[in-house]
Amino acid sequence: MTGKFATRGLVFILMLSANALLCVAQSATHREIAITIDDLPAGAADHMSGSEILEMTTKLLTTLRDQKVPAVGFVNEKKLFRMGEVDDRITALNMWLDYGFELGNHTYSHTSLNRVSLQDWEEEVVRGETVTRMLLEQHKMHLRYFRHPYLDVGRDLETRRQAEAFLAERGYRIAPITMDAWDWMYAGVYDDARRRDDTALQQQLVSSYLSYTTAVFDYYEKFSRELIGYEPKQIILLHGNWLEADHIGELLDLLRKRGYQFITLQDALGDAAYSMSDEYVGEEGTNWIDHWAITRGRPPQNTHVFPQWVIDRSNALHHQLPPSPTP
Numbered sequence: 001m002t003g004k005f006a007t008r009g010l011v012f013i014l015m016l017s018a019n020a021l022l023c024v025a026q027s028a029t030h031r032e033i034a035i036t037i038d039d040l041p042a043g044a045a046d047h048m049s050g051s052e053i054l055e056m057t058t059k060l061l062t063t064l065r066d067q068k069v070p071a072v073g074f075v076n077e078k079k080l081f082r083m084g085e086v087d088d089r090i091t092a093l094n095m096w097l098d099y100g101f102e103l104g105n106h107t108y109s110h111t112s113l114n115r116v117s118l119q120d121w122e123e124e125v126v127r128g129e130t131v132t133r134m135l136l137e138q139h140k141m142h143l144r145y146f147r148h149p150y151l152d153v154g155r156d157l158e159t160r161r162q163a164e165a166f167l168a169e170r171g172y173r174i175a176p177i178t179m180d181a182w183d184w185m186y187a188g189v190y191d192d193a194r195r196r197d198d199t200a201l202q203q204q205l206v207s208s209y210l211s212y213t214t215a216v217f218d219y220y221e222k223f224s225r226e227l228i229g230y231e232p233k234q235i236i237l238l239h240g241n242w243l244e245a246d247h248i249g250e251l252l253d254l255l256r257k258r259g260y261q262f263i264t265l266q267d268a269l270g271d272a273a274y275s276m277s278d279e280y281v282g283e284e285g286t287n288w289i290d291h292w293a294i295t296r297g298r299p300p301q302n303t304h305v306f307p308q309w310v311i312d313r314s315n316a317l318h319h320q321l322p323p324s325p326t327p
């Protein structure tokens with residue numbers, strides 16, 4: 001071997017080793033997460049036309065499909081029924097299945113189990129099945145997942161258990177969540193900035209959303225290790241909105257950098273954590289790591305704080321007051 005080829009060989013070997021080291025570093029933390037997206041066909045469906053919902057859905061699902069990220073979407077069928085727009089709205093739902101994703105039930109009109117009687121709530125569950133079940137059957141799938149609106153699982157244990165028995169009897173598996181960065185709180189402010197073409201504010205919101213997501217993951221990854229001894233296969237709660245349609249790629253990148261692989265909800269639910277004792281009840285819905293912690297008498301302490309300026313902006317929009325300045 002000549003000197004020139006020997007040098008080339010050495011460089012090649014060094015490059016291989018560097019690559020190997022990089023792979024080891026990247027796989028050092030192996031994490032898994034399932035993506036779930038609520039409030040379909042769109043969180044703000046009341047303020048969107050059918051064609052805008054289709055445009056948003058196409059953008060969101062294209063990113064997920066191109067990156068081979070599985071997802072389950074949860075439907076509020078009441079949002080389908082607007083005069084002259086039913087076809088577009090059902091088409092948007094059907095796209096989820098045509099693109100290879102799955103749909104679940106989120107009640108007909110997003111009704112909290114903590115706000116109505118058990119019987120009225122059960123009717124909401126049944127009423128929320130019609131179109132979704134029909135579309136699933138056309139794709140040779142069946143309706144199997146349920147997500148509680150507001151994550152409200154009941155104000156007392158008896159109601160919680162009766163609702164669970166009702167859901168099980170109708171063939172549902174409850175879809176818990178462990179990670180939630182309140183994208184819905186950002187979404188309304190983001191929509192308004194988008195409509196006004198305020199790109200600076202949109203960028204501020206996206207960067208705040210991603211840093212808040214980082215804070216949530218930092219907190220709950222550590223808290224779950226302390227509480228149950230490991231990080232379970234996580235399930236993140238997102239919503240059908242323009243913020244996600246425009247920026248879910250950045251969120252997926254952030255999660256990949258933390259070592260996450262994207263798995264199906266079915267795979268995530270196979271984690272033994274989701275069979276642990278859970279007696280949480282309360283006025284406020286929350287994630288299942290909180291459920292397990294509160295059940296064990298170890299409620300979460302010193303949690304991250306949601307950025308106040310986003311709450312102020314959101315409140316201002318709802319009350320049509322002048323918004324407070326962005327930081």
Ligand SMILES: [Zn+2]
Pocket residue numbers: 038039106110148149150
């Ligand atoms: Zn919801």
